Amino acid sequence: MSTQADPAQPAEAAGPVRGRVDQAVVTAPHAATAGPVALTTAGLTLGFGTRTILSDVCVDVRRGAVTALIGPTGSGKTTLLRTFNRMNDRVSGYHRKGDVLLDGRSIWHPGVEVMELRRRIGMLFQRPNPFPMSIMENVVAGARAHRLVGKAGMKDVAEKHLTAVGLWGAVKDRLKDSPFRLSGGQQQLLCLARALAVTPEVLLLDEPTSSLDPAATQAIEELVRTLVPDITVIIVTHNLAQALRVADRTIFLNQGRMVENGETRQLFEHPAEEETAHYVAGRFG
Amino acid sequence: MSERAGGRPTGARVASGGHGASGRHGGASRSPEGMWPPVSRRRKAGNLVFWLLCALALALVIAPTLWLAVDIIGKAVGNWQWNVLVTRTDQLQGGLLQPLLGTLVIASGAILIASIVSILTGMYLSEYATGPLRSVLRGAYEVLAGIPSIVLGLVGYVTLVVGLHWGYGLLPAVLVLSVLAIPYITKATESSLAQVPTSYREGADALGLPPSWTMRRIVLKSAVPGIVTGVLIATAIIIGETAPLIYTSNFSDVNPSLAHVTHLAVPSLPYMVYYFSFLAQPIKHANILSADAALVLLVFVLVLILLGRVIVAWSRRHAE
Numbered sequence: 001m002s003t004q005a006d007p008a009q010p011a012e013a014a015g016p017v018r019g020r021v022d023q024a025v026v027t028a029p030h031a032a033t034a035g036p037v038a039l040t041t042a043g044l045t046l047g048f049g050t051r052t053i054l055s056d057v058c059v060d061v062r063r064g065a066v067t068a069l070i071g072p073t074g075s076g077k078t079t080l081l082r083t084f085n086r087m088n089d090r091v092s093g094y095h096r097k098g099d100v101l102l103d104g105r106s107i108w109h110p111g112v113e114v115m116e117l118r119r120r121i122g123m124l125f126q127r128p129n130p131f132p133m134s135i136m137e138n139v140v141a142g143a144r145a146h147r148l149v150g151k152a153g154m155k156d157v158a159e160k161h162l163t164a165v166g167l168w169g170a171v172k173d174r175l176k177d178s179p180f181r182l183s184g185g186q187q188q189l190l191c192l193a194r195a196l197a198v199t200p201e202v203l204l205l206d207e208p209t210s211s212l213d214p215a216a217t218q219a220i221e222e223l224v225r226t227l228v229p230d231i232t233v234i235i236v237t238h239n240l241a242q243a244l245r246v247a248d249r250t251i252f253l254n255q256g257r258m259v260e261n262g263e264t265r266q267l268f269e270h271p272a273e274e275e276t277a278h279y280v281a282g283r284f285g
Numbered sequence: 286m287s288e289r290a291g292g293r294p295t296g297a298r299v300a301s302g303g304h305g306a307s308g309r310h311g312g313a314s315r316s317p318e319g320m321w322p323p324v325s326r327r328r329k330a331g332n333l334v335f336w337l338l339c340a341l342a343l344a345l346v347i348a349p350t351l352w353l354a355v356d357i358i359g360k361a362v363g364n365w366q367w368n369v370l371v372t373r374t375d376q377l378q379g380g381l382l383q384p385l386l387g388t389l390v391i392a393s394g395a396i397l398i399a400s401i402v403s404i405l406t407g408m409y410l411s412e413y414a415t416g417p418l419r420s421v422l423r424g425a426y427e428v429l430a431g432i433p434s435i436v437l438g439l440v441g442y443v444t445l446v447v448g449l450h451w452g453y454g455l456l457p458a459v460l461v462l463s464v465l466a467i468p469y470i471t472k473a474t475e476s477s478l479a480q481v482p483t484s485y486r487e488g489a490d491a492l493g494l495p496p497s498w499t500m501r502r503i504v505l506k507s508a509v510p511g512i513v514t515g516v517l518i519a520t521a522i523i524i525g526e527t528a529p530l531i532y533t534s535n536f537s538d539v540n541p542s543l544a545h546v547t548h549l550a551v552p553s554l555p556y557m558v559y560y561f562s563f564l565a566q567p568i569k570h571a572n573i574l575s576a577d578a579a580l581v582l583l584v585f586v587l588v589l590i591l592l593g594r595v596i597v598a599w600s601r602r603h604a605e
Binding site for chain 1 (some may be wrong): 491498
């Protein structure tokens, strides 16, 4: 997997934004606690029209770990998540200050091609959204379009990734069928297989289990744990227990500000900020 | 109907007046429906009046259509001979061959041009245009839909037939009719594309798939039934248009020819309906041909609309 990124890349690629990198690393409270950083936001302020959703967010996301984004409704979790793969860029009235760095390089750098960026940073949505084509075509759609696989290798790729998400046994005899006959949980697993087939380095999960039953939720959570450390996972969740179960690290956002960022257990059991203590104790939001 | 509406409210009023607050128990003892508060007479009368108004409106829509169809079929079927379809028109007698060919060629050409222009326009409006530009463009084609066809015919006459010295012919007729069809197909394309779920597009974006792939493999694929239906409806609309043809193709008794798209008047069925009718020609043979031409057009329109229905039903079943 490409997660074993070239260590020389960040330094060499940082170029015009290096100043901001240093600043971000310094401001991030837990910068020194663990392994290398995959994604960094540096003074990210972002809004749509007159509304500001994120203000001056400085966080870093550890490579090869599961990071949970928690916070009350409207705290900007999803907006932050969608910024990482530039899904907000085309929303009307979008404005931004600050930067997001992937391996030390700005994701808005003119040399960054958004298609390739999104191949490297995959995403899973709240509701499963398979394409209106066969199960097999769904899995290989991205891989085919990115020319990661030829026509001949389609079946192998489909089998590999469907097996990885534990769906192969259930669908191997109906690869040509419509994905809409699968259950919601199976559809979400299919979408995960589809996202994995383009070999991403980072996977963004936007409340991936919010529309699923407990069994399917458990399947997804267990799967998420198997993705690390090959893939860096960021998961937005409203479910604090889920954050505790799956996340190595947790970022707490409130009203567009990053309140606390640290080891999940530390953050839940000994929060440094009073706001965090209130939230994890269920006292607001 | 009126018996029910007149009979039951009386009992209902008694129930509501007699039991008041304890109506639930009292009603239950009278009948199982008494569990619910009784419907007032006034409400029932209101419902009936509204129902009647709706039925009347529906009748107003259907009656002229039926009358027209019965009239056309009545005039044509009595004298119908299948060979009029393959017999050449000769002066005011014979068959419908040249006008039939003329209509098929003009309509196909117009729909071909209109489809290309409209589908691209609809894609632009739905996928690329934003803000005020989009509103202006959308307004423009909606205005185009409201322009009377005879005005478009006149414009075609002034600019193409006279202005470019093309004379009457296939090309000006095709161009004017295509302008007539454009708003319908554009509207169908735009709304079919807009109905493609955002989640498909987001899913494709998040995989880093190029917009062209998303357009081809997902968006257009989901929108095709709607677009095809729009094309069929537009065909049904323009195939019977007469006014623009008076100004652009006019009438003759030659076969339409792709080698002579200008300077050669082309016959067509709608023009024939008008030109051979008892209003213009007090000759029985001609009038029968006029009715035959009308029947053929009616069948065309019916088939096109049925085809559209079939496509919609088929795509619903396969949409999942």
